[in-house]
Amino acid sequence: MLNTQLLGGDGMHNFKKKYGQNFLRDESVLTRIIEEASIEEDSLIIEIGPGDGALTDKLKDVSKNVISYEIDNELIDGLNNRFKNTNVEIILDDFLDRNIKEDINKYNYKNLYVIANIPYYITTPIVEHIINSKINPKKILLMVQKEVADRFSAVPGEKDYSSITVYLNYYYTIKKLFNVSRHSFYPEPNVDSAIICFESKERIPIDDEDKFFKFVRDSFRFKRKTIKNNLSNYDLKIVEKVLKKHDMDLTVRAEKISLEIFAEIYNEIK
Ligand code: SAM
DSSP states (O other), X not given: OBOXXXXXXXXXXXXXXXXXXXXXXXXXXXXXXXXXXXXXXXXXXXXXXXXXXXHHHHHHHTSSEEEEEEOOGGGHHHHHHHTTTSSEEEEESOGGGSOHHHHHTTOOOSXXXXXXXXXXXXXXXXXXXXXXXXXXXXXXXXXXXXXXXXXXXXXXXXXXXXXXXXXXXXXXXXXXXXXXXXXXXXXXXXXXXXXXXXXXXXXXXXXXHHHHHHHHHHHTSSTTSOHHXXXXXXXXXXXXXXXXXXXXXXXXXXXXXXXXXXXXXXXXXX
């Protein structure tokens, strides 16, 4: 059921496109996000962009504490009223500028989660900020644009498989959970959405992650070109030797190569 009532403040809000403000108004989607997250006891949840607090309200009921970052100061009074004397801390700031590690330092918790209907214009910077802050959440559940969910969760051989897929899959097991129609939001965006889940996993040993990711980006540099062309600055004899072990040769394109094989090649040529 779609709930179009706006909660918090005086009930009126001037929606800002520049902040990606499309508020979730579908109770069944909110409930499903909470079910799929299966949040364990004693958890701290980080939310990016509470809006008027529809998702925040559900998160607070299933966790020990919630920290929620909102950039729009016009939403703050409403949020502070709504979550006064609760387990929710509202921080008025740009999430990308925060030292998240410091923000969560004062909390005691067993498990850390990030759960949010994020502003789509900064999807990749948000995920990179979480990874770079080294807070290692057990699980990240994000509402993202459907095409982005497909790119993040693609497997080798699929058209959406790219260097960002390899980068993210190095840190997380990524699954698209379900699609969300544009009609579930107010105002309605002109794209469809999906909920994507990142689950923390054991990493393949790599001595220098930055160099490894540069190597992966180089491999994908020209999408239509072969590995031989894209990696002409590397030792192609070694690249060929590893590819051969996996029944491939230098005419292969990067989109067919798995994270594990990229790591194996990198570890041999470094
Ligand atoms: N969570 C709410 C919901 O589901 O109804 C709102 C989601 S809306 C897609 C994104 C929210 O993120 C907006 O409230 C917007 O103001 C906020 N936002 C945008 N950029 C931000 C940033 N850099 N840091 C923190 N919040 C941001």
